[in-house]
Amino acid sequence: MTREKRDSELDLDEGEDPAKADVSGEIRLPPTVESTGQVPERAEIAIVGGGVIGLSIAYHLAKRGLYDVVVLERGYLAEGASGRNGGGVRQQWSTEINIRLMQESVDLCRRFAVELGVNVWFRQGGYLFLARSAKELARLERNCTVQNRFGVDTKMLEPERAREIVPELDLTGIVGAAYNSSDGILFPWPFLWGYARQAASYGVRIFTQTAVTGLDPMSGGGYQVHTPRGTVRARRVINATGAWSPALAKMIGVDVPTYPIRHEICSSEPLKPFLRPMVSELSSGLYCSQSMRGEIVGGVTIPGHASTYAMGSTLEFLTTYARRLVRLMPILGDIKILRQWAGPYDQSPDGNPIVGAAEGHPDFFLACGFVGHGFMMAPIVGKLYADWLTGERPHEIFERYTLGRFAGGGASHEKEDFNIG
Amino acid sequence: MTLADLEHSVTRGYRDIEEVKRYTGFGTGPCQGKECLAQVAIQLAVLTGQRPEEIPPFTSRPPLAPTPIKLLARAPDAHRFDDDKEGERPTRSAAEGGTQVDRGDE
Numbered sequence: 001m002t003r004e005k006r007d008s009e010l011d012l013d014e015g016e017d018p019a020k021a022d023v024s025g026e027i028r029l030p031p032t033v034e035s036t037g038q039v040p041e042r043a044e045i046a047i048v049g050g051g052v053i054g055l056s057i058a059y060h061l062a063k064r065g066l067y068d069v070v071v072l073e074r075g076y077l078a079e080g081a082s083g084r085n086g087g088g089v090r091q092q093w094s095t096e097i098n099i100r101l102m103q104e105s106v107d108l109c110r111r112f113a114v115e116l117g118v119n120v121w122f123r124q125g126g127y128l129f130l131a132r133s134a135k136e137l138a139r140l141e142r143n144c145t146v147q148n149r150f151g152v153d154t155k156m157l158e159p160e161r162a163r164e165i166v167p168e169l170d171l172t173g174i175v176g177a178a179y180n181s182s183d184g185i186l187f188p189w190p191f192l193w194g195y196a197r198q199a200a201s202y203g204v205r206i207f208t209q210t211a212v213t214g215l216d217p218m219s220g221g222g223y224q225v226h227t228p229r230g231t232v233r234a235r236r237v238i239n240a241t242g243a244w245s246p247a248l249a250k251m252i253g254v255d256v257p258t259y260p261i262r263h264e265i266c267s268s269e270p271l272k273p274f275l276r277p278m279v280s281e282l283s284s285g286l287y288c289s290q291s292m293r294g295e296i297v298g299g300v301t302i303p304g305h306a307s308t309y310a311m312g313s314t315l316e317f318l319t320t321y322a323r324r325l326v327r328l329m330p331i332l333g334d335i336k337i338l339r340q341w342a343g344p345y346d347q348s349p350d351g352n353p354i355v356g357a358a359e360g361h362p363d364f365f366l367a368c369g370f371v372g373h374g375f376m377m378a379p380i381v382g383k384l385y386a387d388w389l390t391g392e393r394p395h396e397i398f399e400r401y402t403l404g405r406f407a408g409g410g411a412s413h414e415k416e417d418f419n420i421g
Numbered sequence: 422m423t424l425a426d427l428e429h430s431v432t433r434g435y436r437d438i439e440e441v442k443r444y445t446g447f448g449t450g451p452c453q454g455k456e457c458l459a460q461v462a463i464q465l466a467v468l469t470g471q472r473p474e475e476i477p478p479f480t481s482r483p484p485l486a487p488t489p490i491k492l493l494a495r496a497p498d499a500h501r502f503d504d505d506k507e508g509e510r511p512t513r514s515a516a517e518g519g520t521q522v523d524r525g526d527e
Binding site: 029031032033034035076077078079083189193197208209268269311313315318319321322323325326332333334335336337338339340341 | 429432433434435436437439440443444446449451453480482483484487488489490491493494496
């Protein structure tokens, strides 16, 4: 016989024993990150970079029992692209491998709050891509066909149908749309706190304000990882430093062909929820979504920016974004912009990430080149990385997305053409 | 943002003002820190034993005051761009080899 549970019978968070709860009012929490003191003398794995990729790998390694791991972050968690992206999570990609990866990532995002004990404000409102030309429409149709083949329920929509989903759209010039209702958005920052706290609870040590100043190969394999807080002798090193990856790899003479691209984003005042999907138009690279805090968060392509680590914001971005947004959704002209920011995305030559060991350096692993999509790919990539480094067979990304694919110039490899919106 | 939020942040090890901002969300609301930044910085100094002058303000974010999008859209020649080239993405020759660069990543 079943009945509805009363409040007093609801399942409690397993980590909290109410009988042992501290009701003194004093806060005694274990630290998640250490910004002072010495790094340990040795570790099985040193992960350089405390962004979402490094922390996801750290968490999944620890969960699989490999918790002799240190994370070395030069500044603070979320200082790079992990704290500066738009929080989109989509399965609308152009290649089978990326579609499959992102299906698994979305699945992990759905369980994230329960598994990691933190609210990441994940919302599956869908992704609506808009085309303004026959060529763009053909591109959406081509991708839609591939997505459908691998189980993503993307639909091609007439402009009028798109307006049923987003009534604020001005359809002038819009020739068609692609829509997948299970794509979504999340709030990036808590994702990092969740990974970091759980990894730390398993014993991973996470050091902030700890720059790696040198890497010396050891005779029996592995590296001495030098920092101002001492040297870690690590059997394996993972480069998860995002846009700064080439500099770390250079310390052992490895060339990583990625480069920083400044991407700017802005956020509006909070509004009552009205916008379900992430909306993006291919022609301008405009995208915007409404966060769970109610803000309209979005960006746009700014042609011609030099490759730079500069994090300054520009008026050019704000005015370009404003013009594009007002053209697409005129009613949004009356909302106010509260803040804008910028950060470097790690651009790879073919738009796909670089993972696996560097050729000739079997103890030096790469996890970079995510082109602004590290956040949405981190859940699955971190898991696959940890599976592999703890003895599972390597997933095909570790054969296909290698650094070696860029060697020799003539190597043919799949190019991801859907690095927008 | 309460004092307890700040204590929570500091005990977790998030002690830099930029970390505190991200961990607690303070400074990202309507005032963008104009009202709360000094208060938080003072309490952070107390909790971490730092001198106040050792705590710089977090990076300020434009615009200075909340600004309607339509005013920005009308800004005269703050920028120039060709109107949409049908289906074309901007191309750029990177130092590491010419490649197409998409930058509308979300």
